[in-house]
Amino acid sequence: MNRLIMSEHLTQKNNSPLRVRGLDYLEQLEAESIHIFREIAAQFEKPALLFSGGKDSITLVHLARKAFAPGKIPFPLVHIDTGHNFQEALDYRDAMAAKVNATLIVRKVEDTIKAKNLTEPKGKFPSRNWLQTYTLLDTIEEFKFDACIGGARRDEEKARAKERIFSVRDDFGQWNPKLQRPELWNIYNGRINKGENVRVFPISNWTELDIWNYIKKENIALPSIYFAHEREVIVHDGQLVAMSPYVTLEEGDAVVTKQVRYRTVGDMTCTAAVESAAATLDEVINEITAAKISERGETRIDDKVTEAAMEDRKKNGYF
Amino acid sequence: MDILRFITAGSVDDGKSTLIGRLLYDSKNILIDQLEQLEKQSKNKEAGPIDLALLTDGLRAEREQGITIDVAYRYFSTPKRKFIIADAPGHVQYTRNMITGASNANLIIVLVDARQGVVEQTRRHSIIASLLKIPHVVVAINKMDLVDFSQDVYNNIVIDYAAVAKQLGLNDVTYIPISALQGDNIVDASTSMDWYEGKPLLEILEDVPVDSDINLTDPRFQVQFVIRPQTDDLHDYRGYAGKVISGVYKKGDAVTVLPAGIETTIAKLEVAGEEVEEIFAPQSATILLANDIDISRGDSIVQTNNQPQTTNEVEVLLCWLDDKPLQTGNKYYLQHNSRLIRSVIKQVEYKLDVNTLQQQPVEGNVKLNEVVKATIKTASPLVYDSYTKLRANGSAILIDETSHSTVAAVLFQ
Numbered sequence: 001m002n003r004l005i006m007s008e009h010l011t012q013k014n015n016s017p018l019r020v021r022g023l024d025y026l027e028q029l030e031a032e033s034i035h036i037f038r039e040i041a042a043q044f045e046k047p048a049l050l051f052s053g054g055k056d057s058i059t060l061v062h063l064a065r066k067a068f069a070p071g072k073i074p075f076p077l078v079h080i081d082t083g084h085n086f087q088e089a090l091d092y093r094d095a096m097a098a099k100v101n102a103t104l105i106v107r108k109v110e111d112t113i114k115a116k117n118l119t120e121p122k123g124k125f126p127s128r129n130w131l132q133t134y135t136l137l138d139t140i141e142e143f144k145f146d147a148c149i150g151g152a153r154r155d156e157e158k159a160r161a162k163e164r165i166f167s168v169r170d171d172f173g174q175w176n177p178k179l180q181r182p183e184l185w186n187i188y189n190g191r192i193n194k195g196e197n198v199r200v201f202p203i204s205n206w207t208e209l210d211i212w213n214y215i216k217k218e219n220i221a222l223p224s225i226y227f228a229h230e231r232e233v234i235v236h237d238g239q240l241v242a243m244s245p246y247v248t249l250e251e252g253d254a255v256v257t258k259q260v261r262y263r264t265v266g267d268m269t270c271t272a273a274v275e276s277a278a279a280t281l282d283e284v285i286n287e288i289t290a291a292k293i294s295e296r297g298e299t300r301i302d303d304k305v306t307e308a309a310m311e312d313r314k315k316n317g318y319f
Numbered sequence: 320m321d322i323l324r325f326i327t328a329g330s331v332d333d334g335k336s337t338l339i340g341r342l343l344y345d346s347k348n349i350l351i352d353q354l355e356q357l358e359k360q361s362k363n364k365e366a367g368p369i370d371l372a373l374l375t376d377g378l379r380a381e382r383e384q385g386i387t388i389d390v391a392y393r394y395f396s397t398p399k400r401k402f403i404i405a406d407a408p409g410h411v412q413y414t415r416n417m418i419t420g421a422s423n424a425n426l427i428i429v430l431v432d433a434r435q436g437v438v439e440q441t442r443r444h445s446i447i448a449s450l451l452k453i454p455h456v457v458v459a460i461n462k463m464d465l466v467d468f469s470q471d472v473y474n475n476i477v478i479d480y481a482a483v484a485k486q487l488g489l490n491d492v493t494y495i496p497i498s499a500l501q502g503d504n505i506v507d508a509s510t511s512m513d514w515y516e517g518k519p520l521l522e523i524l525e526d527v528p529v530d531s532d533i534n535l536t537d538p539r540f541q542v543q544f545v546i547r548p549q550t551d552d553l554h555d556y557r558g559y560a561g562k563v564i565s566g567v568y569k570k571g572d573a574v575t576v577l578p579a580g581i582e583t584t585i586a587k588l589e590v591a592g593e594e595v596e597e598i599f600a601p602q603s604a605t606i607l608l609a610n611d612i613d614i615s616r617g618d619s620i621v622q623t624n625n626q627p628q629t630t631n632e633v634e635v636l637l638c639w640l641d642d643k644p645l646q647t648g649n650k651y652y653l654q655h656n657s658r659l660i661r662s663v664i665k666q667v668e669y670k671l672d673v674n675t676l677q678q679q680p681v682e683g684n685v686k687l688n689e690v691v692k693a694t695i696k697t698a699s700p701l702v703y704d705s706y707t708k709l710r711a712n713g714s715a716i717l718i719d720e721t722s723h724s725t726v727a728a729v730l731f732q
């Protein structure tokens with residue numbers, strides 16, 4: 001398969017000398033991510049892969065399979081279920097875990113709310129995003145995970161751009177942007193003190209478009225909501241929010257049926273859909289290449305509130 | 320399409336943030352919502368309606384101090400290439416960040432303010448570039464608009480820098496006059512500097528050859544992880560998973576496992592679970608050997624007729640990265656790719672002045688941002704190449720045994 005990519009390389013490069021062996025950019029990214037996965041498995045006693053059902057974590061699982069093939073992925077998949085997930089994403093999650101023969105651990109935000117007597121978020125689109133942190137930290141504690149693998153990318157927004165690939169969190173899951181370990185060459189220092197854990201981001205250097213192109217190249221199946229489908233939505237502030245039992249309708253709210261797809265998959269209450277007729281991967285990639293709005297800007301409802309929202313959340317142990 | 324990793328270096332206010340912003344903006348890698356946010360934040364009216372420098376400004380703590388204090392990574396791409404920018408701050412005390420950002424870079428853009436010319440910081444950044452063996456250097460002489468786009472000013476700076484480059488042995492140096500603020504020679508050729516005959520910056524970045532930066536002649540491979548499925552059908556499978564650090568391996572190659580020195584041959588090669596005839600850098604691969612030998616993480620598999628050095632005592636350049644000073648005689652973990660060895664710093668020979676390259680006696684402890692020549696003794700043999708010969712197998716880090724922080728960058732001599 002590598003040979004194929006090479007010949008493409010040869011035709012693309014006009015006057016450079018013939019390359020006998022070389023990797024194209026997706027293969028380079030893949031090689032780097034596999035290297036990171038193997039470092040995680042070797043350096044930690046109890047790693048876990050945080051699986052959300054979104055395209056980034058689906059890509060992570062795909063890469064992890066490659067890293068350990070023909071063996072199975074040597075750590076469990078963990079899903080923190082907010083209770084506001086799309087059914088399609090949940091179905092996909094279960095099918096995927098079964099297919100790759102991985103242990104799936106699900107912990108529900110609902111249970112944390114009850115156990116800790118937390119206050120449910122209110123408002124028109126109540127988001128449990130913020131409460132996920134509690135469930136995640138409890139889950140880390142319960143299983144004594146020392147490394148949690150996440151699908152965050154540095155291109156997502158500014159606060160992420162400085163995140164290390166191996167990012168140490170303290171006892172409280174907190175991230176201290178001022179006290180990051182220097183990360184040099186391809187050498188990853190995963191040594192930690194008792195109680196600390198590490199968040200690892202194997203696809204740090206990928207952009208949204210890289211992910212889409214890789215999904216296409218590798219022919220990775222995605223949940224159906226990534227492609228155009230009919231859905232009842234509310235138009236709010238120019239964004240399309242799925243109609244669901246968790247949304248409070250107000251006077252004047254119009255529920256309309258539109259053809260939409262999702263660019264990222266999070267909670268039903270805080271992920272907006274985009275109007276689209278793109279039914280295939282190629283069509284989706286075309287739309288994204290032409291899009292003039294970033295993934296987060298287009299689809300995350302809660303981030304519009306404050307620019308520092310992400311930084312605050314990270315400091316508190318969110319991914 | 321391939322990847323170019325580069326770093327930008329310059330003193331504070333040389334226009335580094337503006338330049339990166341300009342590259343992202345003019346290559347159409349900035350999206351509407353990000354632009355709107357910029358407009359909201361732009362208070363620097365001199366910089367025009369949108370202050371491009373804000374694009375690359377990261378964390379709040381830094382915004383408060385008004386300076387960038389850590390390495391941040393930016394991404395953009397053109398139809399030819401994907402670019403990864405390590406944005407390292409220009410402040411005097413942040414040699415540490417620059418070393419971090421430079422460690423992976425194929426290219427460095429050294430920014431010079433046309434009004435100031437080559438200054439101490441320019442030398443410092445160039446010295447670091449030469450220590451870390453960044454293969455390609457682009458000297459971008461910025462703010463040409465403030466010197467009337469003068470060819471004389473440009474030429475004089477080129478002459479000054481050429482002397483620095485010669486002293487440091489930098490051999491691939493390209494010069495370019497730009498105005499990051501106005502976009503001259505960034506994506507399109509400047510209309511104000513007809514005398515400049517070279518390519519605009521983006522084209523330089525697109526065309527610089529990166530495949531030649533990968534060594535395909537000296538095969539080096541370190542075991543990261545041993546894959547042992549232990550299922551019925553894969554009962555005897557034992558795959559050594561790792562990254563090809565350099566070189567090419569073929570099925571049937573006679574190899575030696577180091578440091579043990581055991582000889583065997585390659586029985587099978589795999590990439591992502593699929594059998595292949597050969598593997599090459601920088602692939603992540605899996606090697607299966609003909610004989611059943613005891614191999615664990617950190618062991619090297621090399622070709623029997625092309626072996627690296629194996630030693631318990633090695634001369635190194637150390638760049639100290641931690642607030643806590645180095646203590647001679649203290650033990651540290653040395654991590655060389657995936658190999659972790661206990662080590663002790665036996666002796667510090669001299670300090671390297673990163674502004675002049677002069678060797679100075681070491682007084683007291685070695686502190687943050689200092690570069691020293693030292694000797695390290697390791698508890699078990701190190702299998703390495705000199706940094707000059709093979710960057711990817713000639714580098715390591717030191718880890719403090721109690722805090723577990725990464726305290727030094729190590730370049731094997």
Ligand SMILES: Nc1nc2c(ncn2[C@@H]2O[C@H](COP(=O)(O)OP(=O)(O)O)[C@@H](O)[C@H]2O)c(=O)[nH]1
Nearest residue numbers: 331332333334335336337366372462498499500
């Ligand atoms: N006139 C002029 N000003 C520039 C140019 N590039 C940057 N500046 C200005 O120089 C100042 C410092 O730029 P900035 O990008 O923040 O510098 P940094 O500290 O190196 O990141 C800002 O006021 C910029 O608007 C240029 O090419 N011409």
